[in-house]
Amino acid sequence: MKNHIDTIKKILPEDRIFINESMKKHTTFRTGGAADLFLMPENAEQLSELIRLCRREGREYFIIGNGSNLLVSDRGYRGIIIAVTEAFSDIEVSGNEIHAGAGALLSGIADTARKNSLSGFEFASGIPGTAGGAMVMNAGAYGGEMKDVVKSVEALTPEGERVNLSNSEMGFGYRKSIVKSEGLTVLKIIFSLNPGNEGEIKAKMDELSAKRREKQPLEFPSAGSTFKRPEGHFAGKLIMDAGLAGFSVGGASVSEKHCGFIINRGNATSDDVYRLIKKVREVVKEGSGVLLESEVMMIGDF
Numbered sequence: 001m002k003n004h005i006d007t008i009k010k011i012l013p014e015d016r017i018f019i020n021e022s023m024k025k026h027t028t029f030r031t032g033g034a035a036d037l038f039l040m041p042e043n044a045e046q047l048s049e050l051i052r053l054c055r056r057e058g059r060e061y062f063i064i065g066n067g068s069n070l071l072v073s074d075r076g077y078r079g080i081i082i083a084v085t086e087a088f089s090d091i092e093v094s095g096n097e098i099h100a101g102a103g104a105l106l107s108g109i110a111d112t113a114r115k116n117s118l119s120g121f122e123f124a125s126g127i128p129g130t131a132g133g134a135m136v137m138n139a140g141a142y143g144g145e146m147k148d149v150v151k152s153v154e155a156l157t158p159e160g161e162r163v164n165l166s167n168s169e170m171g172f173g174y175r176k177s178i179v180k181s182e183g184l185t186v187l188k189i190i191f192s193l194n195p196g197n198e199g200e201i202k203a204k205m206d207e208l209s210a211k212r213r214e215k216q217p218l219e220f221p222s223a224g225s226t227f228k229r230p231e232g233h234f235a236g237k238l239i240m241d242a243g244l245a246g247f248s249v250g251g252a253s254v255s256e257k258h259c260g261f262i263i264n265r266g267n268a269t270s271d272d273v274y275r276l277i278k279k280v281r282e283v284v285k286e287g288s289g290v291l292l293e294s295e296v297m298m299i300g301d302f
Protein backbone atom coordinates (compact mmCIF):
# COMPACT_ATOMS: atom_id res chain seq x y z
CA MET A 1 0.00 0.00 0.00
CA LYS A 2 2.82 2.41 0.99
CA ASN A 3 4.66 1.81 -2.32
CA HIS A 4 1.44 2.22 -4.11
CA ILE A 5 0.68 5.60 -2.55
CA ASP A 6 4.21 6.78 -3.30
CA THR A 7 3.65 5.98 -6.99
CA ILE A 8 0.30 7.78 -6.93
CA LYS A 9 1.93 10.84 -5.35
CA LYS A 10 4.05 11.12 -8.50
CA ILE A 11 0.82 11.52 -10.49
CA LEU A 12 -1.43 13.49 -8.13
CA PRO A 13 -0.85 16.26 -5.57
CA GLU A 14 -1.24 14.96 -2.01
CA ASP A 15 -4.39 16.97 -1.34
CA ARG A 16 -6.16 14.98 -4.09
CA ILE A 17 -5.42 11.62 -2.41
CA PHE A 18 -7.69 10.34 0.37
CA ILE A 19 -6.98 7.17 2.34
CA ASN A 20 -9.84 5.19 3.93
CA GLU A 21 -12.39 7.64 2.63
CA SER A 22 -15.97 7.12 3.85
CA MET A 23 -18.25 6.61 0.89
CA LYS A 24 -21.21 7.96 2.87
CA LYS A 25 -20.03 11.42 1.82
CA HIS A 26 -19.92 10.49 -1.84
CA THR A 27 -23.21 8.68 -2.42
CA THR A 28 -26.74 10.07 -2.36
CA PHE A 29 -27.84 6.99 -0.33
CA ARG A 30 -25.49 8.30 2.43
CA THR A 31 -24.49 4.72 3.33
CA GLY A 32 -21.45 2.51 2.89
CA GLY A 33 -17.98 1.88 4.29
CA ALA A 34 -14.61 3.30 3.33
CA ALA A 35 -12.71 3.02 0.08
CA ASP A 36 -9.04 2.07 0.48
CA LEU A 37 -8.14 5.01 -1.74
CA PHE A 38 -10.23 7.85 -3.12
CA LEU A 39 -8.50 9.91 -5.80
CA MET A 40 -9.51 13.19 -7.35
CA PRO A 41 -7.55 13.76 -10.57
CA GLU A 42 -7.37 17.34 -11.79
CA ASN A 43 -7.24 16.65 -15.52
CA ALA A 44 -7.45 14.00 -18.25
CA GLU A 45 -3.69 13.36 -18.21
CA GLN A 46 -3.68 12.48 -14.51
CA LEU A 47 -6.82 10.39 -14.97
CA SER A 48 -5.27 8.48 -17.86
CA GLU A 49 -2.07 7.88 -15.86
CA LEU A 50 -4.05 6.57 -12.89
CA ILE A 51 -5.99 4.17 -15.09
CA ARG A 52 -2.75 2.91 -16.66
CA LEU A 53 -1.22 2.48 -13.21
CA CYS A 54 -4.19 0.49 -11.86
CA ARG A 55 -4.06 -1.74 -14.90
CA ARG A 56 -0.31 -2.22 -14.74
CA GLU A 57 -0.42 -3.11 -11.05
CA GLY A 58 -3.63 -5.14 -11.26
CA ARG A 59 -5.46 -2.81 -8.84
CA GLU A 60 -9.21 -2.71 -9.05
CA TYR A 61 -10.61 0.78 -9.71
CA PHE A 62 -14.03 2.31 -10.01
CA ILE A 63 -15.00 5.67 -11.52
CA ILE A 64 -17.48 7.73 -9.53
CA GLY A 65 -19.47 10.78 -10.57
CA ASN A 66 -22.04 12.22 -8.17
CA GLY A 67 -22.71 8.81 -6.55
CA SER A 68 -26.44 9.11 -7.24
CA ASN A 69 -26.85 5.60 -8.64
CA LEU A 70 -24.54 3.76 -6.31
CA LEU A 71 -24.65 1.48 -3.27
CA VAL A 72 -21.27 0.85 -1.62
CA SER A 73 -20.92 -2.11 0.76
CA ASP A 74 -20.73 -1.37 4.50
CA ARG A 75 -17.43 -3.27 4.38
CA GLY A 76 -16.18 -0.66 1.94
CA TYR A 77 -14.28 -1.02 -1.31
CA ARG A 78 -10.87 -2.72 -1.49
CA GLY A 79 -9.67 -0.77 -4.46
CA ILE A 80 -9.31 2.73 -5.84
CA ILE A 81 -12.23 5.07 -6.39
CA ILE A 82 -11.46 7.73 -8.98
CA ALA A 83 -13.73 10.77 -8.90
CA VAL A 84 -14.57 12.41 -12.19
CA THR A 85 -16.27 15.41 -10.67
CA GLU A 86 -15.64 19.15 -10.25
CA ALA A 87 -12.25 19.23 -12.03
CA PHE A 88 -14.02 17.93 -15.13
CA SER A 89 -17.07 20.18 -14.97
CA ASP A 90 -16.48 22.78 -17.70
CA ILE A 91 -19.56 23.68 -19.72
CA GLU A 92 -19.23 25.62 -22.99
CA VAL A 93 -21.75 26.64 -25.60
CA SER A 94 -20.98 26.54 -29.31
CA GLY A 95 -23.94 27.38 -31.54
CA ASN A 96 -26.61 24.79 -30.80
CA GLU A 97 -24.13 22.55 -29.04
CA ILE A 98 -23.12 22.27 -25.41
CA HIS A 99 -19.67 20.85 -24.71
CA ALA A 100 -19.60 19.48 -21.18
CA GLY A 101 -16.95 17.81 -19.05
CA ALA A 102 -17.98 14.42 -17.67
CA GLY A 103 -18.05 15.85 -14.14
CA ALA A 104 -20.56 18.59 -14.99
CA LEU A 105 -23.88 18.13 -13.23
CA LEU A 106 -26.90 17.64 -15.48
CA SER A 107 -28.67 20.47 -13.59
CA GLY A 108 -25.81 22.84 -14.54
CA ILE A 109 -25.96 21.79 -18.18
CA ALA A 110 -29.75 22.27 -18.17
CA ASP A 111 -29.28 25.74 -16.69
CA THR A 112 -26.75 26.66 -19.39
CA ALA A 113 -29.11 25.32 -22.06
CA ARG A 114 -31.97 27.47 -20.71
CA LYS A 115 -29.85 30.64 -20.46
CA ASN A 116 -28.78 30.13 -24.08
CA SER A 117 -32.33 29.39 -25.28
CA LEU A 118 -31.41 25.84 -26.23
CA SER A 119 -34.16 23.29 -25.94
CA GLY A 120 -34.09 19.49 -25.64
CA PHE A 121 -32.33 19.08 -22.29
CA GLU A 122 -35.32 19.94 -20.07
CA PHE A 123 -36.03 16.27 -19.26
CA ALA A 124 -32.65 15.91 -17.53
CA SER A 125 -32.72 19.04 -15.38
CA GLY A 126 -33.81 17.17 -12.24
CA ILE A 127 -31.58 14.09 -12.56
CA PRO A 128 -28.96 14.55 -9.82
CA GLY A 129 -25.99 12.99 -11.64
CA THR A 130 -23.00 14.03 -13.71
CA ALA A 131 -22.91 14.00 -17.50
CA GLY A 132 -20.41 11.10 -17.35
CA GLY A 133 -22.65 9.03 -15.08
CA ALA A 134 -25.59 9.78 -17.37
CA MET A 135 -23.76 8.22 -20.34
CA VAL A 136 -23.43 4.90 -18.51
CA MET A 137 -27.12 4.27 -18.03
CA ASN A 138 -28.42 6.46 -20.86
CA ALA A 139 -30.18 8.40 -18.10
CA GLY A 140 -33.69 9.43 -18.93
CA ALA A 141 -36.88 10.90 -17.56
CA TYR A 142 -40.28 12.15 -18.71
CA GLY A 143 -39.99 10.75 -22.21
CA GLY A 144 -36.42 11.94 -22.90
CA GLU A 145 -33.10 10.15 -22.66
CA MET A 146 -29.43 10.96 -23.25
CA LYS A 147 -29.55 9.12 -26.56
CA ASP A 148 -31.80 11.94 -27.91
CA VAL A 149 -29.32 14.74 -27.16
CA VAL A 150 -25.80 13.28 -27.37
CA LYS A 151 -23.80 14.05 -30.50
CA SER A 152 -20.52 12.46 -29.45
CA VAL A 153 -18.54 11.31 -26.44
CA GLU A 154 -14.81 11.50 -25.70
CA ALA A 155 -13.58 8.74 -23.43
CA LEU A 156 -10.53 6.86 -22.19
CA THR A 157 -10.18 3.18 -22.93
CA PRO A 158 -9.05 0.79 -20.14
CA GLU A 159 -5.56 1.18 -21.67
CA GLY A 160 -5.75 4.94 -21.04
CA GLU A 161 -6.09 5.88 -24.75
CA ARG A 162 -8.48 8.63 -25.86
CA VAL A 163 -11.35 7.69 -28.20
CA ASN A 164 -14.21 9.62 -29.78
CA LEU A 165 -17.54 7.88 -30.17
CA SER A 166 -20.53 9.07 -32.14
CA ASN A 167 -24.05 8.67 -30.74
CA SER A 168 -24.61 5.48 -32.74
CA GLU A 169 -21.32 4.01 -31.50
CA MET A 170 -22.41 4.46 -27.87
CA GLY A 171 -24.80 1.48 -28.01
CA PHE A 172 -27.47 3.43 -26.12
CA GLY A 173 -30.47 1.37 -25.05
CA TYR A 174 -32.86 1.38 -22.11
CA ARG A 175 -30.57 2.20 -19.14
CA LYS A 176 -27.50 0.94 -20.96
CA SER A 177 -24.61 1.93 -23.23
CA ILE A 178 -21.20 0.51 -24.06
CA VAL A 179 -19.45 2.56 -21.35
CA LYS A 180 -19.50 -0.28 -18.78
CA SER A 181 -19.13 -3.20 -21.17
CA GLU A 182 -16.05 -1.59 -22.79
CA GLY A 183 -14.62 -0.30 -19.50
CA LEU A 184 -14.59 3.31 -20.74
CA THR A 185 -14.08 6.42 -18.65
CA VAL A 186 -16.07 9.33 -20.05
CA LEU A 187 -14.20 12.64 -20.34
CA LYS A 188 -16.40 14.97 -22.41
CA ILE A 189 -19.76 15.00 -24.11
CA ILE A 190 -21.08 17.12 -26.95
CA PHE A 191 -24.83 17.62 -26.69
CA SER A 192 -26.73 18.77 -29.74
CA LEU A 193 -29.82 20.85 -28.87
CA ASN A 194 -32.37 22.96 -30.72
CA PRO A 195 -32.99 26.70 -30.68
CA GLY A 196 -35.90 27.44 -28.36
CA ASN A 197 -37.49 30.07 -26.20
CA GLU A 198 -35.97 30.68 -22.76
CA GLY A 199 -39.36 31.30 -21.11
CA GLU A 200 -40.82 28.09 -22.52
CA ILE A 201 -37.73 26.10 -21.55
CA LYS A 202 -37.92 27.44 -18.00
CA ALA A 203 -41.66 26.69 -17.79
CA LYS A 204 -41.02 23.07 -18.88
CA MET A 205 -38.22 22.63 -16.33
CA ASP A 206 -40.37 24.13 -13.56
CA GLU A 207 -43.23 21.81 -14.49
CA LEU A 208 -41.01 18.70 -14.39
CA SER A 209 -39.38 19.79 -11.16
CA ALA A 210 -42.82 20.27 -9.52
CA LYS A 211 -43.79 16.79 -10.76
CA ARG A 212 -40.67 15.31 -9.15
CA ARG A 213 -41.29 17.06 -5.84
CA GLU A 214 -44.90 15.89 -5.84
CA LYS A 215 -44.24 12.23 -6.77
CA GLN A 216 -40.75 11.44 -5.45
CA PRO A 217 -39.48 11.22 -1.85
CA LEU A 218 -36.77 13.84 -2.44
CA GLU A 219 -36.70 14.63 1.30
CA PHE A 220 -34.89 11.30 1.97
CA PRO A 221 -31.51 10.03 0.74
CA SER A 222 -31.92 7.50 -2.09
CA ALA A 223 -30.52 6.57 -5.47
CA GLY A 224 -33.72 7.41 -7.33
CA SER A 225 -35.64 4.51 -8.90
CA THR A 226 -34.14 1.36 -7.44
CA PHE A 227 -35.26 -0.95 -10.22
CA LYS A 228 -35.29 -0.82 -13.99
CA ARG A 229 -38.72 -0.66 -15.63
CA PRO A 230 -39.65 -4.24 -16.55
CA GLU A 231 -41.11 -4.53 -20.02
CA GLY A 232 -44.85 -3.95 -19.96
CA HIS A 233 -44.90 -2.96 -16.28
CA PHE A 234 -43.93 -0.23 -13.83
CA ALA A 235 -41.67 -1.35 -10.99
CA GLY A 236 -43.35 1.01 -8.49
CA LYS A 237 -46.83 -0.34 -9.28
CA LEU A 238 -45.70 -3.98 -9.01
CA ILE A 239 -44.13 -3.20 -5.61
CA MET A 240 -47.24 -1.37 -4.41
CA ASP A 241 -49.52 -4.17 -5.61
CA ALA A 242 -47.33 -6.63 -3.70
CA GLY A 243 -48.28 -4.73 -0.52
CA LEU A 244 -44.74 -3.52 0.10
CA ALA A 245 -45.37 0.25 0.43
CA GLY A 246 -43.55 1.34 3.59
CA PHE A 247 -41.98 -2.11 4.10
CA SER A 248 -38.67 -1.69 5.93
CA VAL A 249 -35.46 -3.52 6.69
CA GLY A 250 -33.56 -1.65 9.42
CA GLY A 251 -33.41 1.98 8.36
CA ALA A 252 -34.22 1.33 4.69
CA SER A 253 -37.83 1.52 3.50
CA VAL A 254 -39.88 1.22 0.36
CA SER A 255 -41.08 4.81 -0.03
CA GLU A 256 -44.83 5.17 0.49
CA LYS A 257 -44.78 8.22 -1.78
CA HIS A 258 -43.19 6.30 -4.68
CA CYS A 259 -42.80 2.53 -4.23
CA GLY A 260 -40.11 2.45 -6.92
CA PHE A 261 -37.76 4.29 -4.53
CA ILE A 262 -35.94 2.67 -1.63
CA ILE A 263 -35.10 5.41 0.86
CA ASN A 264 -32.71 5.81 3.76
CA ARG A 265 -34.83 6.94 6.72
CA GLY A 266 -31.70 8.34 8.35
CA ASN A 267 -29.86 5.41 9.90
CA ALA A 268 -29.90 2.81 7.11
CA THR A 269 -26.84 0.74 6.29
CA SER A 270 -26.04 -0.50 2.80
CA ASP A 271 -26.86 -4.00 4.09
CA ASP A 272 -30.36 -2.80 5.03
CA VAL A 273 -30.82 -1.43 1.50
CA TYR A 274 -29.41 -4.59 -0.07
CA ARG A 275 -31.60 -6.93 2.00
CA LEU A 276 -34.64 -4.80 1.21
CA ILE A 277 -33.86 -4.94 -2.52
CA LYS A 278 -33.62 -8.75 -2.27
CA LYS A 279 -36.88 -9.00 -0.34
CA VAL A 280 -38.75 -6.76 -2.82
CA ARG A 281 -37.47 -8.84 -5.75
CA GLU A 282 -38.60 -12.09 -4.07
CA VAL A 283 -42.06 -10.87 -3.10
CA VAL A 284 -42.73 -9.24 -6.48
CA LYS A 285 -41.53 -12.35 -8.34
CA GLU A 286 -43.76 -14.56 -6.21
CA GLY A 287 -46.86 -12.41 -6.70
CA SER A 288 -46.51 -11.32 -10.32
CA GLY A 289 -43.91 -13.57 -11.91
CA VAL A 290 -41.86 -10.47 -12.83
CA LEU A 291 -38.20 -10.44 -11.79
CA LEU A 292 -37.11 -6.89 -11.04
CA GLU A 293 -33.60 -5.89 -12.01
CA SER A 294 -31.67 -3.40 -9.89
CA GLU A 295 -30.88 -0.11 -11.61
CA VAL A 296 -28.57 0.91 -8.76
CA MET A 297 -24.93 -0.17 -9.15
CA MET A 298 -23.37 -2.00 -6.23
CA ILE A 299 -19.71 -2.19 -5.35
CA GLY A 300 -17.83 -4.05 -2.62
CA ASP A 301 -18.95 -7.27 -0.90
CA PHE A 302 -22.65 -7.85 -0.29
Ligand SMILES: Cc1cc2nc3c(=O)[nH]c(=O)nc-3n(C[C@H](O)[C@H](O)[C@H](O)COP(=O)(O)OP(=O)(O)OC[C@H]3O[C@@H](n4cnc5c(N)ncnc54)[C@H](O)[C@@H]3O)c2cc1C
Pocket residue numbers: 028062063064065066067068069070084102103126127128129130131132133134135136137138139140141179184185186187218222223224225297
Ligand atom coordinates in the same frame (compact mmCIF):
# COMPACT_ATOMS: atom_id res chain seq x y z
C1 LIG B 1 -33.54 11.59 -6.35
C2 LIG B 1 -32.98 10.89 -7.57
C3 LIG B 1 -33.67 10.95 -8.77
C4 LIG B 1 -33.17 10.29 -9.89
N1 LIG B 1 -33.86 10.38 -11.07
C5 LIG B 1 -33.38 9.77 -12.17
C6 LIG B 1 -34.08 9.86 -13.41
O1 LIG B 1 -35.11 10.49 -13.53
N2 LIG B 1 -33.56 9.21 -14.48
C7 LIG B 1 -32.39 8.51 -14.41
O2 LIG B 1 -31.95 7.96 -15.43
N3 LIG B 1 -31.72 8.41 -13.25
C8 LIG B 1 -32.17 9.02 -12.14
N4 LIG B 1 -31.47 8.92 -10.96
C9 LIG B 1 -30.25 8.10 -10.89
C10 LIG B 1 -28.93 8.83 -11.18
O3 LIG B 1 -29.03 10.21 -10.88
C11 LIG B 1 -28.50 8.67 -12.63
O4 LIG B 1 -28.31 7.30 -12.93
C12 LIG B 1 -27.20 9.44 -12.95
O5 LIG B 1 -26.99 9.43 -14.32
C13 LIG B 1 -25.98 8.86 -12.25
O6 LIG B 1 -24.91 9.77 -12.41
P1 LIG B 1 -23.77 9.91 -11.30
O7 LIG B 1 -22.81 10.93 -11.77
O8 LIG B 1 -24.36 10.15 -9.96
O9 LIG B 1 -23.13 8.48 -11.39
P2 LIG B 1 -22.56 7.56 -10.19
O10 LIG B 1 -23.67 7.15 -9.29
O11 LIG B 1 -21.39 8.23 -9.58
O12 LIG B 1 -22.08 6.31 -11.02
C14 LIG B 1 -23.03 5.51 -11.70
C15 LIG B 1 -22.29 4.64 -12.70
O13 LIG B 1 -21.68 5.48 -13.68
C16 LIG B 1 -20.27 5.24 -13.73
N5 LIG B 1 -19.64 6.55 -14.03
C17 LIG B 1 -19.82 7.74 -13.42
N6 LIG B 1 -19.09 8.68 -14.03
C18 LIG B 1 -18.43 8.07 -15.05
C19 LIG B 1 -17.50 8.50 -16.04
N7 LIG B 1 -17.08 9.79 -16.14
N8 LIG B 1 -17.04 7.59 -16.92
C20 LIG B 1 -17.41 6.29 -16.86
N9 LIG B 1 -18.27 5.81 -15.94
C21 LIG B 1 -18.78 6.70 -15.05
C22 LIG B 1 -19.91 4.67 -12.38
O14 LIG B 1 -18.75 3.87 -12.48
C23 LIG B 1 -21.15 3.85 -12.08
O15 LIG B 1 -21.08 2.60 -12.72
C24 LIG B 1 -31.95 9.57 -9.82
C25 LIG B 1 -31.25 9.52 -8.60
C26 LIG B 1 -31.75 10.19 -7.49
C27 LIG B 1 -30.97 10.15 -6.19
